[in-house]
Amino acid sequence: MILVCGGTKGGVGKSTIAISLTILRAAQGKDVLLVDADDQGTASDFTAVRNETLSDSSGAGYTSIKLHGAAVRTEVQRLAQKYDDIMIDVGGRDTTGQRAALSIADIVVIPFLPASFDIWALEIMSGLLEEAHAFNDRLKAIAILNRADPQGKDNQEAAAVAKELKSLTYLDAPLGNRKAFRNAASQGLSVTELRPKDAKAIKEITNLYEKIFSIAN
Ligand SMILES: Nc1ncnc2c1ncn2[C@@H]1O[C@H](COP(=O)(O)OP(=O)(O)OP(=O)(O)O)[C@@H](O)[C@H]1O
Ligand SMILES: [Mg+2]
Numbered sequence: 001m002i003l004v005c006g007g008t009k010g011g012v013g014k015s016t017i018a019i020s021l022t023i024l025r026a027a028q029g030k031d032v033l034l035v036d037a038d039d040q041g042t043a044s045d046f047t048a049v050r051n052e053t054l055s056d057s058s059g060a061g062y063t064s065i066k067l068h069g070a071a072v073r074t075e076v077q078r079l080a081q082k083y084d085d086i087m088i089d090v091g092g093r094d095t096t097g098q099r100a101a102l103s104i105a106d107i108v109v110i111p112f113l114p115a116s117f118d119i120w121a122l123e124i125m126s127g128l129l130e131e132a133h134a135f136n137d138r139l140k141a142i143a144i145l146n147r148a149d150p151q152g153k154d155n156q157e158a159a160a161v162a163k164e165l166k167s168l169t170y171l172d173a174p175l176g177n178r179k180a181f182r183n184a185a186s187q188g189l190s191v192t193e194l195r196p197k198d199a200k201a202i203k204e205i206t207n208l209y210e211k212i213f214s215i216a217n
Pocket of ligand 2: 014015016038042089090091092
């Protein structure tokens with residue numbers, strides 16, 4: 001399966017989610033390729049830290065490469081036969097790399113925050129998805145709430161806007177705004193590996209993982 005963490009908004013959790021899903025998938029014994037299609041190199045930097053953190057054991061547990069622009073399409077198509085799953089992390093803008101990823105993906109996960117700028121960005125993304133669907137009818141587009149508030153109506157309001165958008169589906173699997181996600185990332189780990197454990201963060205990311213892979217299959 002080819003999964004993209006996408007969207008045209010920066011800083012919404014694309015890399016965090018791409019990395020987490022990669023680690024959870026690899027932990028299931030799958031041979032996973034993480035493609036860093038963002039020139040910022042977040043996923044690659046993360047993997048370098050991870051390889052150091054886990055240097056005594058098996059290392060990262062997945063393969064990571066960097067790709068840019070149209071090569072995201074051509075190389076991923078070639079590599080798709082060699083891996084069980086490919087996860088692509090793209091930059092938070094409408095780039096050639098993101099469009100290339102959308103043209104070959106089975107699923108795109110679009111995180112958004114419960115804030116108006118993010119919801120507007122989701123509407124813009126919806127237009128980009130309409131174009132992508134014209135030449136990739138396999139593509140399933142899923143929006144998920146990230147850094148959700150502990151309470152209050154902003155989460156529901158943001159989810160309601162996402163539910164209105166035609167070219168994507170709102171998946172009810174929010175991730176809360178939790179320090180554990182940041183702490184895990186800085187150590188090259190997923191929240192499932194972080195100690196001390198944050199049970200809520202683990203439950204949220206596991207729920208997201210299970211829902212996404214049940215849609216994908
Ligand atoms: N659920 C969460 N709770 C707390 N912090 C989070 C959560 N998700 C992401 N973050 C933090 O928010 C910041 C942005 O996340 P991330 O880098 O994953 O976003 P991005 O969409 O990939 O950004 P960019 O567009 O720059 O690539 C990071 O510091 C990350 O650790
Ligand atoms: Mg990123």
